[in-house]
Amino acid sequence: MSSDSSQSPPSRRGLIAFAWVWVGAPLAYGLYELVQKATQLFTG
Amino acid sequence: MSPPVAPAGWSRWLVPPAALSVHLSIGQAYAWSVFKPPLESALGLSGTQSALPFQLGIVMLGLSAAFGGTLVERNGPRWAMTVALICFSSGFLLSALGAATEQYWLIVFGYGFVGGIGLGIGYISPVSTLIKWFPDRPGMATGIAIMGFGGGALIASPWSAQMLESFGSDSSGIALAFLVHGLSYAVFMTLGVLLVRVPRSPKPVEGAPSVLAGPQVSARSAVRTPQFWCLWVVLCMNVTAGIGILEKAAPMITDFFADTSTPVSVSAAAGFVALLSAANMAGRIGWSSTSDLIGRKNIYRVYLGVGAMMYALIALFGDSSKPVFILSALVILSFYGGGFATIPAYLKDLFGTYQVGAIHGRLLTAWSTAGVLGPLIVNWIADRQEEAGKHGASLYGLSFVIMIGLLVVGFVANELVRPVHVRHHIPAPSKEAVDVQRQQSESA
Numbered sequence: 089m090s091s092d093s094s095q096s097p098p099s100r101r102g103l104i105a106f107a108w109v110w111v112g113a114p115l116a117y118g119l120y121e122l123v124q125k126a127t128q129l130f131t132g
Numbered sequence: 133m134s135p136p137v138a139p140a141g142w143s144r145w146l147v148p149p150a151a152l153s154v155h156l157s158i159g160q161a162y163a164w165s166v167f168k169p170p171l172e173s174a175l176g177l178s179g180t181q182s183a184l185p186f187q188l189g190i191v192m193l194g195l196s197a198a199f200g201g202t203l204v205e206r207n208g209p210r211w212a213m214t215v216a217l218i219c220f221s222s223g224f225l226l227s228a229l230g231a232a233t234e235q236y237w238l239i240v241f242g243y244g245f246v247g248g249i250g251l252g253i254g255y256i257s258p259v260s261t262l263i264k265w266f267p268d269r270p271g272m273a274t275g276i277a278i279m280g281f282g283g284g285a286l287i288a289s290p291w292s293a294q295m296l297e298s299f300g301s302d303s304s305g306i307a308l309a310f311l312v313h314g315l316s317y318a319v320f321m322t323l324g325v326l327l328v329r330v331p332r333s334p335k336p337v338e339g340a341p342s343v344l345a346g347p348q349v350s351a352r353s354a355v356r357t358p359q360f361w362c363l364w365v366v367l368c369m370n371v372t373a374g375i376g377i378l379e380k381a382a383p384m385i386t387d388f389f390a391d392t393s394t395p396v397s398v399s400a401a402a403g404f405v406a407l408l409s410a411a412n413m414a415g416r417i418g419w420s421s422t423s424d425l426i427g428r429k430n431i432y433r434v435y436l437g438v439g440a441m442m443y444a445l446i447a448l449f450g451d452s453s454k455p456v457f458i459l460s461a462l463v464i465l466s467f468y469g470g471g472f473a474t475i476p477a478y479l480k481d482l483f484g485t486y487q488v489g490a491i492h493g494r495l496l497t498a499w500s501t502a503g504v505l506g507p508l509i510v511n512w513i514a515d516r517q518e519e520a521g522k523h524g525a526s527l528y529g530l531s532f533v534i535m536i537g538l539l540v541v542g543f544v545a546n547e548l549v550r551p552v553h554v555r556h557h558i559p560a561p562s563k564e565a566v567d568v569q570r571q572q573s574e575s576a
Binding site: 098100103104107108110111114115117118119121122123125126127128129130131 | 141142143145146149150152153156280283286287289290291320323327399400402403404406407409410458
């Protein structure tokens with residue numbers, strides 16, 4: 089069991105999370121600004 | 133530069149953020165309009181002159197994607213993303229120099245020519261790699277990346293506007309804004325360069341179809357097939373129809389309801405444009421993922437057939453019902469985005485993964501053509517109708533009829549798509565050759 093886990097490739101969960109946050113954070117900012125502007129259609 | 137092969141255990145879910153870091157950056161191109169008014173006042177330019185960097189950028193996007201596609205296939209995605217990073221960022225740095233020295237030609241050359249090469253190479257850089265990593269869901273994979281191109285403008289538009297507000301709208305403020313853009317995008321795109329990997333064997337996912345399954349056609353042969361030109365017409369017609377709405381969205385909704393009891397204000401029209409951007413982006417990931425379930429030909433039947441019906445709805449009932457006008461426009465824009473995002477997977481179905489990035493690059497000339505055709509039709513007709521004394525919704529009636537006709541042409545072209553004739557296929561590699569290739573990639 090331990091020899092199996094020592095041969096298995098390293099987990100990339102941290103890197104995956106970092107990469108998605110890297111691109112997700114600015115996209116979330118863009119979407120927030122978009123929603124703010126889009127609501128003007130119903131309130132403007 | 134040899135393509136970077138993924139080490140054992142490399143997750144395919146690292147490839148979409150690599151692609152997104154490039155597409156979210158180069159998507160800034162559609163937010164160029166933020167720089168237009170400050171440039172016009174700081175350098176004394178006309179509206180036509182201030183649009184030049186963007187227009188040249190889009191022309192260079194089409195040309196570099198068409199002519200650079202084979203190089204991208206040969207050198208791999210890391211090379212392509214590096215070229216895109218250098219060109220796109222250098223474009224901004226040259227523009228900063230141009231603004232600081234008040235040499236407008238340098239902004240046109242930097243942002244338009246140099247940056248435009250970055251747009252084209254960057255746009256096609258992850259397509260082939262994503263399809264190889266996600267042979268089971270190619271529509272979703274390319275949809276994520278191409279959604280990023282739409283998302284790039286959403287980020288850049290408020291970001292650039294806030295920067296100009298902070299730095300000032302004179303030439304030194306614009307120069308500083310360009311400089312910050314160039315440096316920031318260089319850092320942001322670096323993630324893509326570092327993360328992108330090609331799969332180590334032709335069969336990366338257990339249970340998924342092999343990337344080498346089915347016919348494989350080279351880019352040189354693909355452009356000689358009727359299938360390529362049918363898809364060219366399909367993409368061109370779909371994009372033209374979308375641009376028909378997008379180009380004049382704000383004045384269109386204002387004109388449509390100008391004579392009604394519920395006229396649309398300027399700020400509400402801006403909200404409508406923002407909503408269209410959201411539909412465009414959602415369509416890229418939503419419809420492209422749906423194509424993995426219902427098939428590429430069927431999804432284009434929806435884009436083109438239902439798109440024509442939506443145009444007919446606007447033409448017939450749009451001026452009497454605001455919800456009908458808005459919903460129909462949103463559906464058309466979602467199809468516009470979906471058409472862009474689904475085309476790489478359609479190409480992969482027909483021509484295989486062998487040189488799908490290069491074939492995609494050549495097909496993007498349809499986008500450049502539509503970029504000229506769509507605005508030309510809508511603006512020219514609206515101007516002529518206005519000269520004839522018409523106003524309101526009647527300014528656009530003829531444009532909508534033409535758009536319906538174009539979508540029908542696209543629908544017919546899609547129906548004509550058949551599997552590629554075997555004479556265009558590259559010879560299938562022997563089992564021994566595939567085994568040698570796999571061993572080489574595993575020992576790399």
